[in-house]
Amino acid sequence: MVGETELQPAPPxxxxxxxxxxxxxxxxxxxxxxxxxxGNKVALANASFExxxxxxxxxxxxxxxxxxxxxxxxxxxDEFVHTMRVDGRVSxxxxxxxxxxxxxxxxxxxxxxxxLPVGLPLSIYDNVALAPRLAGVRNRSDLDExxxxxxxxxxxxxxVKDRLQSLGSLLSGGQQQRLTIARALSQDPQLLLLxxxxxxxxxxxxxxxxxxxxxxxxxxxIVLVTNLVQQARRLADRTAFFLNGTCVEVGETERLFAxxxxxxxxxxxxxxxxx
Amino acid sequence: xxxxxxSPSRTxxxxxxxxxxxxxxxxxxxxxxxxxxxxxxxxxxxxxxxxMTWEFxxxxxxxxxxxxxxxxxxxxxxxxxxxxLAVALPLGVAAAIYLSEYARxxxxxxxxxxxxxxxxxxxSIVHALFGVGAFVYFMQxxxxxxxxxxxxxxxxxxxxxxxxxxxxxxVPHSFREACWNMGATRWQTIWRIVLPNSGSGILxxxxxxxxxxxxxxxxxxxxxxxxxxxxxPNGLFDKxxxxxxxxxxxxxxxxxxxxxxxxxxALTLILVVLSMNGVAIYFxxxxxxxxxx
Numbered sequence: 001m002v003g004e005t006e007l008q009p010a011p012p013x014x015x016x017x018x019x020x021x022x023x024x025x026x027x028x029x030x031x032x033x034x035x036x037x038x039g040n041k042v043a044l045a046n047a048s049f050e051x052x053x054x055x056x057x058x059x060x061x062x063x064x065x066x067x068x069x070x071x072x073x074x075x076x077x078d079e080f081v082h083t084m085r086v087d088g089r090v091s092x093x094x095x096x097x098x099x100x101x102x103x104x105x106x107x108x109x110x111x112x113x114x115x116l117p118v119g120l121p122l123s124i125y126d127n128v129a130l131a132p133r134l135a136g137v138r139n140r141s142d143l144d145e146x147x148x149x150x151x152x153x154x155x156x157x158x159x160v161k162d163r164l165q166s167l168g169s170l171l172s173g174g175q176q177q178r179l180t181i182a183r184a185l186s187q188d189p190q191l192l193l194l195x196x197x198x199x200x201x202x203x204x205x206x207x208x209x210x211x212x213x214x215x216x217x218x219x220x221x222i223v224l225v226t227n228l229v230q231q232a233r234r235l236a237d238r239t240a241f242f243l244n245g246t247c248v249e250v251g252e253t254e255r256l257f258a259x260x261x262x263x264x265x266x267x268x269x270x271x272x273x274x275x
Numbered sequence: 276x277x278x279x280x281x282s283p284s285r286t287x288x289x290x291x292x293x294x295x296x297x298x299x300x301x302x303x304x305x306x307x308x309x310x311x312x313x314x315x316x317x318x319x320x321x322x323x324x325x326x327m328t329w330e331f332x333x334x335x336x337x338x339x340x341x342x343x344x345x346x347x348x349x350x351x352x353x354x355x356x357x358x359x360l361a362v363a364l365p366l367g368v369a370a371a372i373y374l375s376e377y378a379r380x381x382x383x384x385x386x387x388x389x390x391x392x393x394x395x396x397x398x399s400i401v402h403a404l405f406g407v408g409a410f411v412y413f414m415q416x417x418x419x420x421x422x423x424x425x426x427x428x429x430x431x432x433x434x435x436x437x438x439x440x441x442x443x444x445x446v447p448h449s450f451r452e453a454c455w456n457m458g459a460t461r462w463q464t465i466w467r468i469v470l471p472n473s474g475s476g477i478l479x480x481x482x483x484x485x486x487x488x489x490x491x492x493x494x495x496x497x498x499x500x501x502x503x504x505x506x507x508p509n510g511l512f513d514k515x516x517x518x519x520x521x522x523x524x525x526x527x528x529x530x531x532x533x534x535x536x537x538x539x540x541a542l543t544l545i546l547v548v549l550s551m552n553g554v555a556i557y558f559x560x561x562x563x564x565x566x567x568x
Binding site: 075077079080082103104105106107108110111112114116118119120121122130131134135167169170180183184187 | 458
């Protein structure tokens with residue numbers, strides 16, 4: 001939305017690439033033949049790929065390509081969206097998601113950040129303390145510790161530490177988005193899903209959040225859906241290209257952007273020739 | 276040049292004149308609405324004020340209402356309204372939560388919605404007969420405050436359900452999704468996010484419920500309200516007088532009633548409704564005043 005792609009020159013080959021490769025582990029998320037329908041409409045068809053532990057997995061593609069539907073399937077939102085149907089197999093940490101009975105525990109392991117920031121109409125403190133409280137934490141000092149740690153990691157602590165009791169839903173857009181990230185982190189997730197997080201955020205905040213994500217990837221796995229191709233280039237270790245409900249290609253970000261895309265449509269999209 | 280550009284053409288002139296006339300017309304119609312409201316209040320105050328004394332409010336009625344006060348009727352109305360609220364509010368809010376937060380769009384939900392609309396359209400005298408059958412005889416409450424309160428509750432339920440459902444729906448869906456994604460159950464989401472932010476709509480339902488319960492006569496006259504009583508009710512299974520029925524009686528059923536008494540009863544009835552509304556409106560404004568998103 002903001003023309004932030006122009007702000008920074010395209011980065012050179014990421015430093016420490018070797019080190020990153022060593023850090024990235026076995027697949028934590030395996031997608032096999034995943035098809036998502038809403039009623040009769042197919043949102044994503046026959047997608048198959050895997051996401052590895054500690055990597056930032058980028059998903060790029062134009063609108064209506066099935067990116068958000070994929071994230072919703074991971075969190076089993078079909079429980080709440082009655083028309084949504086998920087076929088195929090998604091395994092998270094070795095467990096087939098369709099067999100998970102305790103969906104609430106599953107969702108606690110997966111943090112989500114939405115395109116538009118959602119500051120709940122609670123105080124800043126209560127926003128971040130909500131997930132621990134839902135999980136049964138009552139001890140005040142434990143909650144204090146979690147709130148400070150998560151807000152600090154989301155690069156928001158310094159701005160709000162003196163007004164933790166004011167409403168989270170009245171913060172500015174960029175602050176609310178960092179609050180949303182802090183809230184997602186307060187669940188202690190294994191997997192963090194970000195859905196076009198920078199769409200309503202100013203360029204400076206976007207950069208701050210990107211720095212945060214670079215830190216977080218050492219501790220957890222991130223799936224980054226983005227409409228900014230350059231953002232995927234800056235952050236993602238591997239990138240998938242979705243188009244019209246199909247996963248066209250998955251590859252090392254470096255290789256894709258160096259002109260190594262196997263599919264012509266991927267190359268065209270990444271170079272901005274359509275979409 | 277400027278004059279030429281900005282002076283209205285003939286069509287524009289006509290549109291502007293129309294616009295002014297229409298505005299005045301709509302305003303006039305709206306002001307007409309004030310006439311009945313103002314007239315009712317004026318007549319009641321002018322005619323009823325001489326009868327409105329402390330003794331009138333606190334003494335027991337005598338001679339079928341032709342003498343004495345209205346203490347038992349006033350207290351009886353409070354009992355009936357409170358009972359109706361105690362039954363209608365929890366049931367109505369629970370039903371609204373189900374319809375807004377849990378129900379899928381299927382034939383059952385559609386049937387329930389149609390039933391609610393129809394329930395709101397049932398005449399109060401029919402509710403009265405239903406109350407006699409269901410509460411007085413079938414549930415064996417007898418002719419009592421409980422039976423009358425339940426009848427009033429059934430009658431006001433649709434209002435409570437609809438206004439509560441509207442206010443639940445007014446809480447943005449994104450809040451719910453954020454909570455669900457954190458692993459909150461539907462109920463945890465409702466309890467922590469949705470309900471605390473729909474207080475003003477629930478209060479609106481409560482106001483409407485009180486207004487109808489205080490004013491209705493037909494549903495209570497067969498189910499628990501009596502013509503004359505000189506002791507206060509001592510429980511839910513006791514009978515009681517009610518202001519609305521008392522007004523009907525002193526206006527039409529009793530002879531030789533001093534002229535100011537029916538007006539004073541009506542004025543009291545209006546004041547009870549207005550004061551209860553006032554309290555609810557005050558809280559509603561307090562809730563609404565704080566912008567939360």
